[in-house]
Amino acid sequence: MEQEELRKLEDQCIQEHAPACAAACPIHVDVRAMAAEIARGNLKEASKILKKTVPFPGIVSRVCDAPCEAVCKRREAGTAISIRGLEKACIDWAGDLPQKIAVLPGRNKSVAVVGGGMSGLTAAFDLSKKGYSVVVFEMSGNLGGSLWNFSEEALPRDVIAGDLQALEEIGVEIRLDVTVGADISFGDVCAKYDAVFLAPGSSPRDTFGLKLDAEGGIEVDPVTFATEREGVFAGGGARRGIGERSLIQSISEGRRAAISIDRYLQKVSLSASRIQEGAYTTRLYTSTEGIEPLSTVPMADPQKGYSLEEAVREANRCMRCECLECVKVCGYLHSFKRYPKKYVREIYNNLSIVMGNRTGNKLINSCSLCGLCREVCPEGLHMGTVCKAARAVMVNQGRMPPSPHEFPLRDMDFSNSEKSALTRHQPGMAESAFLFFPGCQLAGSSPEHVRRVYDLLAEKLSGGVGLMLRCCGAPADWSGRAERFQDVLRDFSKQWREMGKPQLILACSTCYEIFKTHLPEAVISSLWEVLDALKLPDAAVRTPAPEIVAVHDACTTRHERHIQESVRRILARLGFKVEELPLSGEKTECCGYGGLMFFANRELAGEVIRRRIQESPVDYVAYCAMCRDYFARMGKRTFHLLDLIFGAPAEVAARRGPGYSSRHENRARLKESLLKDLWGETPDGEDGIEAFRLVVPNDVRPIMEDRLILDDDLRKAIDYAEKTGIKLLNPRTGRILAHFRPTSVTYWVEYSAQGDEFVIHNAYSHRMEIVEDARP
């Protein structure tokens, strides 16, 4: 991943963007944080947050024109938060003594501020805090400018005096009744001070001979407030027409001019990276769906403002706007406790790290790649794409840990090995118009369904229906093994070509997605579309089963609405009413198998399955063997669509799918029986190792499943031990303990021989290799 790509991805995640209120506030008061503190009753902290941004909080909290309230998201679920009311509560109830304002050491530079209105005073306040000597020239006898237009009731005079006293405290020199241009010449001011800020109020009497704009105000750069004359800046009411007068806007302009003056005096760029100064519209998205509408908490005494208790209640209405749309629906994104902007940074760092721990490995390998995040993201960010690309990089760097993917990749290899792979034209035919490709998991989970479907298709479709038993290569694709995936695809494609490029009929939607993406020249159909078009099955096959079922759409059909619709039409034809889960169709969830999540992060996969199966109490129908088996394994009654199509009894919804070893066996036996029954072929002689029988007691089987140990692994270990004599013996029990490392995992098996059978008592494994060990 390049830096530029990282920035693009980071930019797509808007979680860190400001809430609407703070963005609309020209000085960006952190309203969300302030309200959060008030809601907790922590007025002192809230007051600190307010004062960090607002120069004259007593005044602002009474007479601010509050553009924040106009855009408050609470309006979509009730009425806007009374933000100004909360600000005033901060001042009234924080109970803090006036704090000493921190002032930086003197800088030996002086600034003249012409005009004692809010923009001038804000600039004076900010620049004085930065250590400049500041003199304010005010032509009238009072500071505050247009503040005096407010009634005493709206803005008590002692509040003005109290706030403005801070200016004197930090050393701002105030010269009242001095008119620049009359009492002292503009030229003298410019000569005497290092910088000048002109903020002469809304009805300027003098434009000091500077260049004017179309409205007759002093022309300034809209970002920096610099005038044509070097070192002279202008802002405040002078620049806006009557009617646009805004207290908080004036404060904002004073502050931005102060930033420019500081930069000017430090001789750095005035214009560099001045983004999001002043009011703007945020990109943050916040859903108000499902939020209970609430109206403004009224003030018992509007004169006094909110009581402490009222303020806490009002602050509790604040929704603390944030996005997190993806995190809300995705168990994976939720489980790492942050959000995509942080995740993409972590993934980037993980890929670029040279020394040290790669803490992002688990993050990268846990995603199901299902793409639900992109569906719900207002900006369309797809974490699956990011994770999948990262896996490929890790594989290329030789940095992919072996443990997460090795088992499913071995499973893929088994499916494509001589033991279970099969390609044939329909018996008695030399060509195929169609090729039924059931996929490895249906063959492993329900081989009887494969046979039934094949018989049905061969009967109903003309032109020849071939059969191919294989794995499409999804485990290699998902795990970032590009080369291995290409190998699988090449083998598939070669055989498919040799068969005359028949139309593919796919029972698994992952195969569908893989071939659609990587073999675009193939004509593909989902099995469900084909059965739907054939008006199959006849309603007659319907056996007693629940009236209502909930469909779990496979995540790889997210953008295949036609497949999802076929599934629903088939169910309707069978007489079922379909309940739609809250997340279905294009917003369906992954079952925990996608992207090999289950193997990389089993705990998370369990959580994902738990979430999904709790979405409805009715029986589920899945049309992917893995989805069905995962749900059933966690105790959710789930039918495979083929169970219903072939009229299986209702109790099949509760059956646990076969274990890993049985899946292998099922695939191998399926090949064997089909070859015998349909093509009259006898497979080659049996492998010696498979000849001996293992007895796996019921209490040992789950241990082996949990530890991803296959019967075959144990057979090899026992075979090795018995042939070499390298084994341990427990003289008390007579049991044997043997170990063997076929490739990258060492398997240990505790067993005893009973006649020509071996009874397994325990099995475990590790990846570390014992360097010195007994040799045969």
Next chain:
Amino acid sequence: MKERNKHAEPEWICSKCEVPLQKGKVNVAYMQGMFPVDLHKCPACGQVFIPEDLALGKMAQVEKLLEDK
């Protein structure tokens, strides 16, 4: 199984050499790393014993750490 693992001396003897196992240094390797570990092994033929709790506990932890290095 669990209970037995708590004992300091394993119940297993080498089946080939018919002698009890003894503690000794054994090198184990993973992800380009090699470490000496104290394990029981046959003093005659060198056959090593790795108990279940070690394989699933400490060893698995170290494997994970090395994978993320």
